[in-house]
Amino acid sequence: MDNRIYIHIDMNSYFASVEQQANPFLRGKAIAITGKREDDQEQTRSIVTTASIEAKMLGVKTAMSTWEAKRLCPSLILYPGDPEKYADITRRFNAIFQEFTHKVDEFSVDESFLDVTEEAGDYLGATFIAQAIRTRLKEECGERITASIGIGPNKLMAKLIGESVKPNGLTVIYPHELLAFIDTCKLEDLCGIGPRMSERLRELGLFTFKQIRECDLKRLQKEFNSYGTWLYESAHGRENTTIHSSVQNSSFTSNHNFQTYEQPKSVGHSYTLPHDTHDPLEIKRYLLTLSDKVAWRLRRDGLLARRVKAFVRYGDFSGVEQQRLFQEPTADGYNLFQNAWMILKRLYNPEQAVRLVGISVSELSCGPGQSSLFKKEQKMSSVLSALDQIQYRYGEQGWTRAVLLNTKLKSRSSGFHFDHEL
Amino acid sequence: MHTFIHDPIDVTVSFSQNKILPKLMRWNERDYKIETVNLVHTTKEGNKRVFYFSVSDLTNYFKLKLDPEHLEWYLVELYTDG
Numbered sequence: 001m002d003n004r005i006y007i008h009i010d011m012n013s014y015f016a017s018v019e020q021q022a023n024p025f026l027r028g029k030a031i032a033i034t035g036k037r038e039d040d041q042e043q044t045r046s047i048v049t050t051a052s053i054e055a056k057m058l059g060v061k062t063a064m065s066t067w068e069a070k071r072l073c074p075s076l077i078l079y080p081g082d083p084e085k086y087a088d089i090t091r092r093f094n095a096i097f098q099e100f101t102h103k104v105d106e107f108s109v110d111e112s113f114l115d116v117t118e119e120a121g122d123y124l125g126a127t128f129i130a131q132a133i134r135t136r137l138k139e140e141c142g143e144r145i146t147a148s149i150g151i152g153p154n155k156l157m158a159k160l161i162g163e164s165v166k167p168n169g170l171t172v173i174y175p176h177e178l179l180a181f182i183d184t185c186k187l188e189d190l191c192g193i194g195p196r197m198s199e200r201l202r203e204l205g206l207f208t209f210k211q212i213r214e215c216d217l218k219r220l221q222k223e224f225n226s227y228g229t230w231l232y233e234s235a236h237g238r239e240n241t242t243i244h245s246s247v248q249n250s251s252f253t254s255n256h257n258f259q260t261y262e263q264p265k266s267v268g269h270s271y272t273l274p275h276d277t278h279d280p281l282e283i284k285r286y287l288l289t290l291s292d293k294v295a296w297r298l299r300r301d302g303l304l305a306r307r308v309k310a311f312v313r314y315g316d317f318s319g320v321e322q323q324r325l326f327q328e329p330t331a332d333g334y335n336l337f338q339n340a341w342m343i344l345k346r347l348y349n350p351e352q353a354v355r356l357v358g359i360s361v362s363e364l365s366c367g368p369g370q371s372s373l374f375k376k377e378q379k380m381s382s383v384l385s386a387l388d389q390i391q392y393r394y395g396e397q398g399w400t401r402a403v404l405l406n407t408k409l410k411s412r413s414s415g416f417h418f419d420h421e422l
Numbered sequence: 423m424h425t426f427i428h429d430p431i432d433v434t435v436s437f438s439q440n441k442i443l444p445k446l447m448r449w450n451e452r453d454y455k456i457e458t459v460n461l462v463h464t465t466k467e468g469n470k471r472v473f474y475f476s477v478s479d480l481t482n483y484f485k486l487k488l489d490p491e492h493l494e495w496y497l498v499e500l501y502t503d504g
Binding site for chain 1: 458460463464465467469470474476478501503
């Protein structure tokens, strides 16, 4: 575990940089990539998923609502995200990383960790690798798409180091410099310490990493359980997660080329409606669309679900949810919808306008379900199988239910996955 | 002004160093000389891989789609500065 060398690579203002690479008229301007791809130029119900470097300098931040961002920066250009484009570039830069080491961990759509211990030999070798990666990124992705790179003895520290110089930084901290470096950082800089935890630590009189190091481990464990141990170790610059070689784990092939596959515990989708609504028909249509998406993912991955959870969020951001277990596991979208609607119609308050609808299924099992004795259900099973063939061949636009012809989900850009790849 | 469209277009291309580069685009009975190809990316439509070319002339950004199965070009996005 000791003496390993990790590189953390974080693409700078990723979605915005990709758009500035694609469209030269956006370069040098404050732009914000919005969460949903829509024709509405105002995009009033969206959020900022990425602000360009220029927009960040004017105070625009990720996850800010678009109206707030516009209020802060009236000249801000709101630009709809293009998740399929970002996914392709993400694949491209992760393929570049694989040229240098097989130990690549895709942390999110714009961040990866590389274990280069064997390939680099030492920190100087790691710095050469980082420089070479930077050159390859420029060749393959374009000069506007830049990255901040950190080199350190473990993933946690490499990330902290990389994020200390943005944008386009390349920062190396040798093990003997690590504690001095950590002591220059704020608690919230460390991945794993959020604003609330930082506040709690302050209440305990812990304002710096040095103070956490000097704190009794037992006191931290009493206060935070296992998280206390993690805090203590982190303050010493220690972390013990590893990256496994993707070559050894290449049995699973999918869009996620370099990740190992674990069966999900749940599958779900939620959607913020284009406007708050009281109309049960509209809510039902979105719920059915989401149920079909969930069911498709189940069938594609050979899964069946026995539990369904339905939820709504109202215009005031309060919400209700409930779940229900059913006898026979299923991967039929209409079946899931019926169960989810049975929950919602009793649960939700029709007096309150609904802003978001969602469905999630769990208690997942593998393999084909028992074939039904009833002819109608047997026929439906054949229909689903035929529809799946269409969807494999033509994509998710290949078929839709007649009742859903006017109900379209707009694709979203988010930080951890791309909807179209789920 | 950012517009999403899906208009069939005529494109003149060059093949060079194993790359395909759009050079001229004809849309709405008007020719646009493509100055730079800024980014090329691909997506999947079911089993089919389609190509997108983000290109620009002196005043416009165009996103062109090439359907390699049918060898058809479409203009799918237009962004005009100002």
